[in-house]
Amino acid sequence: MAAVVRHRYDLDPHRTVEVDALPVPEPADGEVVVQVSAAGLDRGQWHLMAGRPYLMRVMGFGIRRPKEPQLGLDVAGTVVAVGGEVTGFAVGDEVFGLGHGTFAAYARVPVAKLAHAPAGVSATQAAALPVSGLTALQAVRDRAKVQPGQRVLVMGASGGVGSYVVQIAKAFGAEVTGVASGSKVDLVRALGADHVVDHTTTDALDGSVRYDAVIDTGGHRRLRDLRRALTRSGRLVIVGSETGAKVLGGMQRQLLATLWSPFVSQTMGTFLSSENAADLDALRDLVESGAVVPAVERTYALDEVADAMAALAAGRVRGKVVIEP
Numbered sequence: 001m002a003a004v005v006r007h008r009y010d011l012d013p014h015r016t017v018e019v020d021a022l023p024v025p026e027p028a029d030g031e032v033v034v035q036v037s038a039a040g041l042d043r044g045q046w047h048l049m050a051g052r053p054y055l056m057r058v059m060g061f062g063i064r065r066p067k068e069p070q071l072g073l074d075v076a077g078t079v080v081a082v083g084g085e086v087t088g089f090a091v092g093d094e095v096f097g098l099g100h101g102t103f104a105a106y107a108r109v110p111v112a113k114l115a116h117a118p119a120g121v122s123a124t125q126a127a128a129l130p131v132s133g134l135t136a137l138q139a140v141r142d143r144a145k146v147q148p149g150q151r152v153l154v155m156g157a158s159g160g161v162g163s164y165v166v167q168i169a170k171a172f173g174a175e176v177t178g179v180a181s182g183s184k185v186d187l188v189r190a191l192g193a194d195h196v197v198d199h200t201t202t203d204a205l206d207g208s209v210r211y212d213a214v215i216d217t218g219g220h221r222r223l224r225d226l227r228r229a230l231t232r233s234g235r236l237v238i239v240g241s242e243t244g245a246k247v248l249g250g251m252q253r254q255l256l257a258t259l260w261s262p263f264v265s266q267t268m269g270t271f272l273s274s275e276n277a278a279d280l281d282a283l284r285d286l287v288e289s290g291a292v293v294p295a296v297e298r299t300y301a302l303d304e305v306a307d308a309m310a311a312l313a314a315g316r317v318r319g320k321v322v323i324e325p
């Protein structure tokens with residue numbers, strides 16, 4: 001089968017990412033094999049390709065070169081083989097979830113990270129949901145604990161995670177302000193944001209409006225600035241940001257927020273998203289109710305994954321892009 005691989009870390013996807021021929025995988029116990037209809041691209045795949053920040057390498061992904069040559073996490077497609085100890089899924093089921101090496105014709109997916117595909121959306125849209133959607137859901141529901149009527153500020157509202165945060169916070173009844181750069185402001189408005197701030201001309205953190213929650217997925221602003229935009233009991237949820245820093249990738253800000261939080265009236269912190277089937281089911285419900293529509297800008301073929309990675313790294317993507325084998 002055709003599969004996207006890379007054998008070393010490199011900041012330039014065009015120097016490393018290629019399509020190779022690999023055997024079709026077999027499912028282990030607790031897994032299915034999915035014929036991939038579509039596979040969403042997320043920032044994490046860029047980090048795995050680049051080997052940055054270095055912190056990621058020591059977390060088990062391979063110090064000098066990647067341990068796993070394949071790329072791709074999000075997936076939507078059709079179950080073609082079922083491993084032992086699998087219940088609830090059968091050959092022919094349309095599914096979405098988080099698998100191994102999903103930029104390929106076929107991929108293994110653990111059932112603990114798998115759900116039946118939402119009705120009423122394409123496989124391409126379903127493939128854009130898993131990692132960004134789960135992260136957004138957990139940021140809004142579990143970390144910001146958004147309640148109806150609250151004011152929520154979304155930094156990076158035009159991005160993969162941010163585009164879902166806007167929609168999910170609206171679904172939770174919040175008044176949502178999305179922050180994006182000029183050409184992406186229209187997208188954020190179309191996603192349902194009540195207010196949109198163009199960060200190239202206006203500072204959303206000037207303190208003129210106080211928010212019950214700030215969900216930060218982009219911009220890497222100082223904690224001091226982010227706090228200024230919060231109510232006294234507001235919550236700051238740092239999802240992440242791209243700084244290009246080699247070693248920690250800007251993680252110090254998340255660490256500082258966590259350490260500082262007990263000494264201020266506001267709650268500040270970060271989290272690593274949990275990849276689990278129950279929240280994929282919750283995402284499916286949000287999609288089927290019409291509250292969430294994946295914002296897919298365009299699709300790329302397997303031999304165009306390097307182009308997709310380059311577009312993401314350059315900040316040219318609006319919402320999500322999806323790979324279609």
Ligand SMILES: NC(=O)c1ccc[n+]([C@@H]2O[C@H](COP(=O)([O-])OP(=O)(O)OC[C@H]3O[C@@H](n4cnc5c(N)ncnc54)[C@H](OP(=O)(O)O)[C@@H]3O)[C@@H](O)[C@H]2O)c1
Nearest residue numbers: 043135156158159160161180181218219240241242272273
């Ligand atoms: N904690 C976790 O478990 C977890 C899970 C997933 C992702 N992440 C991290 O979260 C971050 C966001 O991920 P993503 O997939 O949403 O990335 P993305 O699709 O690249 O979106 C990031 C957004 O940041 C915005 N941005 C850039 N500069 C900005 C500025 N100065 N002010 C405000 N916004 C700015 C960009 O929009 P504009 O061009 O419109 O400004 C872009 O849409 C990444 O660092 C990723 O690694 C963490």
